[in-house]
Amino acid sequence: MRINFCSKLRSPASLHTGFPKLAASHPNRRASVAAGAREIMTTTPQKPLIVVGSVNADLVLPIDRLPKPGETLAAASIETVPGGKGANQAAAAARSGYPTFFIGQFGKDDPNAALLRSALLGCGVDLSHAQDVAGPCGTALILLQAGGENSIIIVGGANQAAWSLSDGVKQLLSCAGAVLLQREIPESVNIEVAQLAKAAGVPVVLDAGGVEGPIAPELLSCLTVLSPNETELARLTGLPTDTEDQVRAAAEQLMSAGVQSVLVKLGSEGSLLLPGQGQTAIRQQAIKAPEVLDTTGAGDCFTATYAVAVLEGKAAPQALQFASAAASLCVRRMGAMTSLPSRGEVEELLAAQQ
Known part of the structure; x- marks a missing residue:
């Protein structure tokens, strides 16, 4: 059953998101763009987060270290688990208690498709607009080191x-609170989705993870938030990102190319948000884990839960803290x-930090 969310929403004039506004779509709100991610407004719970992206069957092999050229190593086991950057982000958002749709493609000739669908549904993700296509599902081989x-x-x-993209998907995009993209699907799809969202005044968040290579200018110009890690930031800009000052300079280059704000994931060092041209950067330290078992999906979890926190009306520093806890x-x-953690687990960890 496909639900028409548009029929449940208030008029567009009465709905706002906590992301910087799109100047091209709202020329009378350029002041909001300048305020960047610091401007936080409220939205109704019915205005969903739409994640358009990949879903993979992850084949995980635990190893002590990466093999050298020509070397053969033994893995202790092999396990098939659900993953893919798009699916991970949709699941993280839904686990946080936010209404989330996943727009993606499952391989109908692949027995793993049932596993992947079941996992997403179990997290509370709406799959009513996902598609089945001929061939296998996406697959990721993950070499997990000690x-x-x-x-x-x-x-x-x-x-x-x-x-x-069906008419139903296009209608859903126009009613979204925000659209979340990654780079494990064709760039042309991301461009089409981002342009549809921008035309409707819907914020677009792009996690830079996925394929390497430059981001198309027509996609950059649609982005409300671009979220790379420091390695991806260096690849995108050709600039060093070894120090925080270098990270800021590289992020500012992306904003000069049309991106409204940049959220850099710094791993164990936390994150850095540049909310807009001329705006003060916001630094969030990581909430340290007693023991790190597996970093797979952590960046996806961070990006998705940051988007959820902003949509719920949290100011940028609080949204970064929420994402750091997740x-x-x-x-x-x-x-x-x-x-991926539940909403209750995230709130419990945040309470323990006070």
């Missing part, structure tokens, strides 16, 4: 098959989607 670091090889599968809980467990 200490939680990972190396990942992706086979695109259904994620890279031909996409066609990511801290994520790395304490094995797996990607299986490690």
